[in-house]
Amino acid sequence: MSVIAAVPDSPEGTAALQAGVAEARRLDTDLLVVSLSLRPLDLSALPDDVKIHVVERKGRDDRDPVDAVLDEIGLHGAERLVIGVKRRSPVGKALLGSVSQQLLLDSPVPVLAVKTGQG
Amino acid sequence: MSQSLAKSKHPALPPDQPGAHSRRLGVVAVIATFGGLLFGYDTGVINGALEPMKADLGLTAFTEGFVVSILIFGAAVGALVGGRLSDIYGRRHNILMLAVLFIVGTLACVFSPTWEVLAFSRFLLGLAVGGASATVPVYLAEVSPFEKRGSLVTRNEVMIVSGQFAAFVVNAIIFNAWGQNDVVWRYMLAVAVLPAIVLLVGMLFMPESPRWLSSQERDTEALGVLKQVRSPERAEAEMAEVHALAEEEKEAQTGGWSDLSVPWIRRLVLIGIGLGVFQQFTGINSIMYYGSQLLTDAGFSAEAAILGNTLYGLASVLGITIAIFVMNKINRRAMLLGGFALTTLFHLLVGLSAYLLPESDLKPYVILTFTVLFVFFMQGTIGPLVWLLLAEIFPLKIRSFAMGLCVFCLWIANASVAFGFPPMVEAVGIGATFFIFAGLGALALAFIYKYVPETRGQTLEEFEDNFSRKYA
Numbered sequence: 001m002s003v004i005a006a007v008p009d010s011p012e013g014t015a016a017l018q019a020g021v022a023e024a025r026r027l028d029t030d031l032l033v034v035s036l037s038l039r040p041l042d043l044s045a046l047p048d049d050v051k052i053h054v055v056e057r058k059g060r061d062d063r064d065p066v067d068a069v070l071d072e073i074g075l076h077g078a079e080r081l082v083i084g085v086k087r088r089s090p091v092g093k094a095l096l097g098s099v100s101q102q103l104l105l106d107s108p109v110p111v112l113a114v115k116t117g118q119g
Numbered sequence: 120m121s122q123s124l125a126k127s128k129h130p131a132l133p134p135d136q137p138g139a140h141s142r143r144l145g146v147v148a149v150i151a152t153f154g155g156l157l158f159g160y161d162t163g164v165i166n167g168a169l170e171p172m173k174a175d176l177g178l179t180a181f182t183e184g185f186v187v188s189i190l191i192f193g194a195a196v197g198a199l200v201g202g203r204l205s206d207i208y209g210r211r212h213n214i215l216m217l218a219v220l221f222i223v224g225t226l227a228c229v230f231s232p233t234w235e236v237l238a239f240s241r242f243l244l245g246l247a248v249g250g251a252s253a254t255v256p257v258y259l260a261e262v263s264p265f266e267k268r269g270s271l272v273t274r275n276e277v278m279i280v281s282g283q284f285a286a287f288v289v290n291a292i293i294f295n296a297w298g299q300n301d302v303v304w305r306y307m308l309a310v311a312v313l314p315a316i317v318l319l320v321g322m323l324f325m326p327e328s329p330r331w332l333s334s335q336e337r338d339t340e341a342l343g344v345l346k347q348v349r350s351p352e353r354a355e356a357e358m359a360e361v362h363a364l365a366e367e368e369k370e371a372q373t374g375g376w377s378d379l380s381v382p383w384i385r386r387l388v389l390i391g392i393g394l395g396v397f398q399q400f401t402g403i404n405s406i407m408y409y410g411s412q413l414l415t416d417a418g419f420s421a422e423a424a425i426l427g428n429t430l431y432g433l434a435s436v437l438g439i440t441i442a443i444f445v446m447n448k449i450n451r452r453a454m455l456l457g458g459f460a461l462t463t464l465f466h467l468l469v470g471l472s473a474y475l476l477p478e479s480d481l482k483p484y485v486i487l488t489f490t491v492l493f494v495f496f497m498q499g500t501i502g503p504l505v506w507l508l509l510a511e512i513f514p515l516k517i518r519s520f521a522m523g524l525c526v527f528c529l530w531i532a533n534a535s536v537a538f539g540f541p542p543m544v545e546a547v548g549i550g551a552t553f554f555i556f557a558g559l560g561a562l563a564l565a566f567i568y569k570y571v572p573e574t575r576g577q578t579l580e581e582f583e584d585n586f587s588r589k590y591a
Contacts, residue, residue: 010380038384065377
């Protein structure tokens with residue numbers, strides 16, 4: 001049973017990635033990174049004691065990042081979801097939605113939510 | 120108006136030797152480009168038909184703008200919907216339906232009893248125009264071997280302006296022959312049904328796109344089509360490329376609204392929208408739709424105006440032809456800035472001529488000259504360059520969504536200018552209207568200088584890397 005980290009192209013994504021590695025180490029399992037970014041992820045700074053797989057979004061079915069992450073949870077039977085969160089303005093949320101908020105509410109497994117700058 | 124050309128790594132393919140299949144490929148290309156021709160013809164035919172139509176149907180400046188622009192609003196919808204439909208049901212199926220819609224829409228326009236019915240019919244035609252703009256370049260790119268891909272898609276762009284030119288010429292002939300007839304405008308619109316019939320009949324014999332077939336898991340059929348339009352060895356080898364390109368296309372559909380939360384992506388999309396909107400705010404299409412009337416306002420007689428109007432079509436064709444040769448030899452930013460500087464200059468000159476020149480026999484010719492030069496430089500720089508940039512700046516994964524959004528905004532800007540032009544000219548006159556265009560051109564120059572990135576000489580990966588780092 002692995003840990004899944006939802007990693008968007010933002011500081012919250014970096015926070016989720018690092019927290020995901022720590023959580024996977026704590027639970028003695030591997031980390032599956034669902035990259036929500038449109039450019040390749042840089043994993044060079046991460047420690048290599050935890051096994052990390054990266055899955056990228058591909059195709060119209062993965063257009064909705066929430067669906068993409070939830071699909072991976074279902075596919076791989078993960079035990080924990082790690083997400084990065086930040087305060088969003090009401091306008092920002094209305095226009096662009098909040099992926100983290102939806103994942104928090106819809107995840108079938110327990111969610112670890114970290115803010116930037118937290119371990 | 121071209122879609123992006125998929126930039127793929129080509130496995131070494133055997134060269135495409137000429138043979139029976141080359142002729143077939145040639146026929147396919149000709150028939151498909153009738154889609155572009157219809158696009159041009161249907162958008163250009165209103166120019167020249169408007170004056171008699173106005174008299175016959177009792178149009179005001181407002182309803183005139185409405186009747187003209189509603190086709191473009193239809194095209195905005197058609198481009199969005201058409202792209203999706205061609206992904207679901209296939210390119211050939213889509214083009215066939217578009218041909219039928221062109222025929223039905225044209226006949227509905229020709230026999231409209233009131234301007235309301237005409238407006239609705241033009242909306243239907245607009246759906247077909249938009250759908251064609253989204254589907255035909257894709258079909259051409261997918262059916263052509265990569266060596267010919269660029270030139271065939273370019274040929275489509277030339278067909279579009281040629282369609283407009285043809286509409287201007289045919290309208291001039293019809294008007295000078297039967298202009299005294301109240302319903303001459305119906306004859307003018309009716310001519311457009313001929314290329315639509317050619318497209319319909321022609322497409323019945325055309326193959327489906329091999330790449331689309333492959334994406335539908337119909338590989339045997341895909342190979343069958345390839346064997347029709349390539350040499351046998353090349354057909355087999357190309358299947359691998361077809362798969363790769365189909366995969367790439369799938370990837371291009373990944374990104375959506377949620378990705379706009381990423382600052383550098385949002386910036387790119389806003390730049391794309393800005394490019395399209397400023398392209399339309401040059402007012403190029405006001406001239407392509409209202410040219411004849413612009414010239415009568417300037418002082419020409421109706422017959423002379425419709426003849427002079429054909430020069431706009433000619434200037435477009437010449438401009439685009441030269442742009443094709445020049446485009447990859449000059450930096451994009453330089454060409455855009457130069458283009459806008461020239462168009463703004465000519466806008467100013469038209470405005471000044473309209474205000475300062477005394478009414479004389481010479482004045483209409485001065486205005487004609489400046490507007491023709493405006494059209495030439497516009498179609499020689501900004502026109503095709505904006506489409507090229509839109510195809511180049513977006514990362515693969517968001518390309519489908521981003522281009523769809525930018526093209527939609529571009530059509531809406533096109534339609535808005537078309538809608539507002541007649542009331543504006545009626546309210547403040549040609550001079551002031553062109554001063555407004557000049558002002559918009561100045562804004563465009565500032566926008567391009569500050570925001571538009573250079574793409575020439577970089578691979579997409581290099582550009583994406585640099586840009587995303589800079590604006591993360």
